[in-house]
Amino acid sequence: MFLTRFRVNTARPGARRLLSSPQAMHAGVMSSFPTLLPTDTPPSGGPRVLWRLDHTTRADVMLYIVSPDRPDLTHLVEQAGWPAAAAADPAQPGWQSRPYGPLLDRLATGERWAFRLTANPVHHARRKDDEPTKRTAHLTPVHQMGWLLKRQETCGFRVLEKADDKRLLPGGTTHTKQPHHGDRYELTVRDKRALAFDKSKSSGRQAPVSLVTVTFDGRLEITDPQALRRALTQGIGKAKAYGCGLLTLAPLGKTG
Incomplete structure (x- = not known):
């Protein structure tokens, strides 16, 4: 399991489109997993992809994702992040993912x-x-x-x-x-x-x-x-x- 945090750049048109439509945001989140097909359904009683938007202020929005697999949010960075900053520092792709298991286990x-x-x-x-x-x-x-x-x-x-x-x-x-x-x-x-x-x-x-x-x-x-x-x-x-x-x-x- 992984816990991921992504800061949304609310000044971008792509971000405004995602934030205005839970359907579009859901599609964006699910597209973060290369092995997951859009038609896949989570196993009954098993871990699933969950997400939440935290609106700290109108211009400060964080996307949190809990998922069985590590996500790749490159497309969200391009649509609703800071792609130039991410390209300038490969060590900082524009999101943070951490293993969730250690917290769950303790x-x-x-x-x-x-x-x-x-x-x-x-x-x-x-x-x-x-x-x-x-x-x-x-x-x-x-x-x-x-x-x-x-x-x-x-x-x-x-x-x-x-x-x-x-x-x-x-x-x-x-x-x-x-x-x-x-x-x-x-x-x-x-x-x-x-x-x-x-x-x-x-x-x-x-x-x-x-x-x-x-x-x-x-x-x-x-x-x-x-x-x-x-x-x-x-x-x-x-x-x-x-x-x-x-x-x-x-x-x-x-x-x-």
Whole structure:
């Protein structure tokens, strides 16, 4: 496994095209693997290619990729990087890839990390009793946090709770029966995006796609290292092809 970081040159037209279309960015990421065909599907329960865009500022965007194989991002450097700088220093091709295995192998129960995850929090709901359920996006931060908290056990971690003296409300609640996740946990939700784009189909027609994504920043404690490894290499939730599901860890005090 490899963890790769690529800084996007947002001043370039090619970068703006990639950033405006999750479909185009997905194609660019998947083209980074010479042995991977566009029609290949990841093995069930196995590692897969995951990616995420971190928008630190409007002009500062980082692309992160976790993948079973080391990627070649030469084409992304040419489209959306600094190709002249990369050509001038062959030792700096325009991206950084590091083996991910050493970090995965040393994860241990009880360790605490900062984390970041961009995800597509959804649930199944129906408007009427006689209608089939439909996948629907969670739209409020409280429900989006609840979506992640429901998955923490199966993903091998628990989100840390705030100390009592850091909570604005007694017990972290707004009502005796309704927990307010934002005040109880070391967890924030930001960068909500409503995306709409066309997905090309094999028939040549365009299929409309719409989804809501958010970025979670927080702190966690590892409860099951093996389950967490699966989450780190297989992703969390839906829309993985469109920049969702990639969970990354950092020493406490940092993010990314």
